[in-house]
Amino acid sequence: MQDYLRKLKPTSIHDLVAMNALYRPGPMGNIPEFIDRKNGKQKITYLHPKLEPILSETYGVIVYQEQVIKIASEIGGLSLAQADLLRRQWVKKIKS
Helix, strand or coil: CHHHHHHHCCCCHHHHHHHHHHCCCCHHHHHHHHHHHHCCCCCCCCCCHHHHHHHHHHCCCCCCHHHHHHHHHHCCCCCHHHHHHHHHHHHCCCCC
């Protein structure tokens, strides 16, 4: 974690919170992309224009479960309750 934080060069509490959320076995693979995007080494891109307001704080990387809910609602047209159900299945890795 210390090595990642040195590479990240955090400038706000949001950077620290995001790194804490990413430092888990599943999302850990997104840490290098998060660092590169934050430091301007990689261009921040969004698959859809509606994703920009949702993912801009995390440099276009999905970090938080709340972001998954917002994406499912905005892009998928799900209600917030349906999006939360999807999030729960996603966390439990239920493919159906």
